[in-house]
Amino acid sequence: xxxxxxxxxxxxxxxxxxxxxxxxxxxxxxxxxxxxxxxxxxxxxxxxxxxxxxxxxxxxxxxxxxxxxxxxxxxxxxxxxxxxxxxxxxxxxxxxxxxxxxxxxxxxxxxxxxxxxxxxxxxxxxxxxxxxxxxxxxxxxxxxxxxxxxxxxxxxxxxxxxxxxxxxxxxxxxxxxxxxxxxxxxxxxxxxxxxxxxxxxxxxxxxxxxxxxxxxxxxxxxxxxxxxxxxxxxxxxxxxxxxxxxxxxxxxxxxxxxxxxxxxxxxxxxxxxxxxxxxxxxxxxxxxxxxxxxxxxxxxxxxxxxxxxxxxxxxxxxxxxxxxxxxxxxxxxxxxxxxxxxxxxxxxxxxxxxxxxxxxxxxxxxxxxxxxxxxxxxxxxxxxxxxxxxxxxxxxxxxx
Amino acid sequence: xxxxxxxxxxxxxxxxxxxxxxxxxxxxxxxxxxxxxxxxxxxxxxxxxxxxxxxxxxxxxxxxxxxxxxxxxxxxxxxxxxxxxxxxxxxxxxxxxxxxxxxxxxxxxxxxxxxxxxxxxxxxxxxxxxxxxxxxxxxxxxxxxxxxxxxxxxxxxxxxxxxxxxxxxxxxxxxxxxxxxxxxxxxxxxxxxxxxxxxxxxxxxxxxxxxxxxxxxxxxxxxxxxxxxxxxxx
Numbered sequence: 355x356x357x358x359x360x361x362x363x364x365x366x367x368x369x370x371x372x373x374x375x376x377x378x379x380x381x382x383x384x385x386x387x388x389x390x391x392x393x394x395x396x397x398x399x400x401x402x403x404x405x406x407x408x409x410x411x412x413x414x415x416x417x418x419x420x421x422x423x424x425x426x427x428x429x430x431x432x433x434x435x436x437x438x439x440x441x442x443x444x445x446x447x448x449x450x451x452x453x454x455x456x457x458x459x460x461x462x463x464x465x466x467x468x469x470x471x472x473x474x475x476x477x478x479x480x481x482x483x484x485x486x487x488x489x490x491x492x493x494x495x496x497x498x499x500x501x502x503x504x505x506x507x508x509x510x511x512x513x514x515x516x517x518x519x520x521x522x523x524x525x526x527x528x529x530x531x532x533x534x535x536x537x538x539x540x541x542x543x544x545x546x547x548x549x550x551x552x553x554x555x556x557x558x559x560x561x562x563x564x565x566x567x568x569x570x571x572x573x574x575x576x577x578x579x580x581x582x583x584x585x586x587x588x589x590x591x592x593x594x595x596x597x598x599x600x601x602x603x604x605x606x607x608x609x610x611x612x613x614x615x616x617x618x619x620x621x622x623x624x625x626x627x628x629x630x631x632x633x634x635x636x637x638x639x640x641x642x643x644x645x646x647x648x649x650x651x652x653x654x655x656x657x658x659x660x661x662x663x664x665x666x667x668x669x670x671x672x673x674x675x676x677x678x679x680x681x682x683x684x685x686x687x688x689x690x691x692x693x694x695x696x697x698x699x700x701x702x703x704x705x706x707x708x709x710x711x712x713x714x715x716x717x718x719x720x721x722x723x724x725x726x727x728x729x730x731x732x733x734x735x736x737x738x739x740x741x742x743x744x745x746x747x748x749x750x751x752x753x754x
Numbered sequence: 755x756x757x758x759x760x761x762x763x764x765x766x767x768x769x770x771x772x773x774x775x776x777x778x779x780x781x782x783x784x785x786x787x788x789x790x791x792x793x794x795x796x797x798x799x800x801x802x803x804x805x806x807x808x809x810x811x812x813x814x815x816x817x818x819x820x821x822x823x824x825x826x827x828x829x830x831x832x833x834x835x836x837x838x839x840x841x842x843x844x845x846x847x848x849x850x851x852x853x854x855x856x857x858x859x860x861x862x863x864x865x866x867x868x869x870x871x872x873x874x875x876x877x878x879x880x881x882x883x884x885x886x887x888x889x890x891x892x893x894x895x896x897x898x899x900x901x902x903x904x905x906x907x908x909x910x911x912x913x914x915x916x917x918x919x920x921x922x923x924x925x926x927x928x929x930x931x932x933x934x935x936x937x938x939x940x941x942x943x944x945x946x947x948x949x950x951x952x953x954x955x956x957x958x959x960x961x962x963x964x965x966x967x968x969x970x971x972x973x974x975x976x977x978x979x980x981x982x983x984x985x986x987x988x
Contacts, residue, residue: 661856664855666839668843668871668915669843670843671839671871746815751814
């Protein structure tokens with residue numbers, strides 16, 4: 355019985371193909387938007403996750419205050435690392451001085467990010483040596499020209515797959531010779547250009563003397579003893595640094611301290627907010643497409659008034675007519691939904707080919723799109739269907 | 755023969771209401787009895803209430819006042835859609851002046867349509883519909899859409915549709931009104947056949963030649979029956 359009515363609903367839709375296609379188009383666009391939007395949101399969240407993979411939760415990042423008009427001498431420097439290390443809640447601290455220089459081996463050369471650090475930089479940043487070794491404290495103190503290459507850098511300079519052959523070879527950084535003493539394991543995280551894979555690690559004093567002078571970006575990474583002590587440790591370090599830098603009461607700090615936890619939280623929060631914003635946009639698109647379906651259904655009911663009258667005269671119940679018109683709306687929107695899912699998923703690989711895009715396909719997006727489209731059909735189809743079912747049979751038979 | 759009429763109305767009144775609440779009385783107390791197997795024609799002035807009476811009897815809309823017995827059962831007070839649809843589906847077959855076929859469906863599907871709402875399985879429904887189209891001499895047109903058929907053929911499809919659920923009563927609203935006189939005669943001959951098979955027929959008509967076939971003519975004016983056994987003046 356219901357199968358017959360489903361059949362009738364289907365043939366009513368196929369009898370006016372252009373209109374059916376146009377009214378389903380709104381849902382197609384809405385649902386593919388949902389798929390893409392959820393994919394973009396999830397992609398952004400994953401990007402953030404990767405970006406902070408090398409940051410322990412109990413890290414404090416101390417860096418110079420950008421654009422601060424502090425008096426020349428009072429600036430964050432290598433001497434501050436020992437100061438921070440002596441703070442009671444700090445387990446260990448390392449400094450990083452980074453910037454981009456040209457790296458070359460033979461004919462291969464490329465601009466690479468170079469990070470100067472102490473020997474602790476590798477454990478603190480969760481980096482493992484794949485071949486060779488890390489630099490020692492003596493090499494750091496001696497300002498030796500030694501380098502540990504990120505996995506991608508070694509591949510770029512020595513050819514794909516030859517990363518371990520680089521140990522013992524001599525490369526040039528900013529035209530100065532450096533001995534490669536180690537290569538990192540592939541890390542695979544982060545955005546291109548900022549990943550450890552794409553970085554070269556040298557002793558911090560070497561970086562200061564041979565590569566950057568005072569021009570590089572200087573950062574102290576302090577590991578505190580307990581994540582719960584973030585606020586107290588921040589206060590302690592702030593007090594110590596203000597004293598060391600002779601900053602008078604009432605004047606602003608010439609450095610800033612950020613904790614890894616809140617940096618991750620802020621970035622994740624921003625990504626989640628973007629996802630929600632995009633989903634609301636998609637919801638509006640679906641709402642508009644739903645109103646389109648409702649409009650079409652009203653037109654259909656008006657056009658078929660006489661048909662409704664005939665069906666009532668030969669014994670069709672209100673329930674039968676309601677079912678038929680509701681089914682028409684639902685078939686319309688769900689067909690649109692399925693098409694939208696197909697189009698959305700086909701667009702994802704195309705978008706990912708574009709620079710800077712990362713869209714993640716997900717079941718969540720598909721389910722959300724499908725449920726939305728079904729809901730649109732039921733919600734916006736119900737009122738026109740109800741109106742159709744409640745038409746007076748005599749009036750309907752008289753109608754055109 | 756049972757001792758009660760198949761259709762019996764007592765003091766049926768039906769009014770329509772304008773938007774301002776103003777009452778327009780259309781039926782002003784109709785007492786009508788139709789016996790089982792009888793072929794009755796309803797004649798009268800335009801606007802006299804013939805079609806409205808037919809619609810009340812056909813359960814298409816309820817009377818404002820009065821009682822209506824169908825096959826001995828008082829159904830004048832029934833207002834639930836389920837029961838009224840059931841009566842229209844099983845007990846009554848409608849035939850209209852403008853045929854009222856669904857243009858998107860073939861002749862066969864049109865005839866079979868009331869079977870869907872009866873809950874008849876597809877095979878039984880289409881077999882019955884084919885047989886009815888054969889009886890109407892339209893078997894060759896079973897797969898044609900109504901728009902491909904002449905007026906007389908369309909009306910015969912409509913008659914077949916009215917018969918598919920084997921109702922006791924046929925209600926016809928000017929069945930020959932849109933047809934030429936020759937085709938009208940053919941339709942009336944089919945009605946005579948239906949009568950011979952025991953169907954009760956109530957037919958609204960303006961045409962004296964159609965009314966001529968009926969056992970009895972009822973004449974209405976201003977919402978009342980003024981003659982239960984009207985003779986057409988020569």
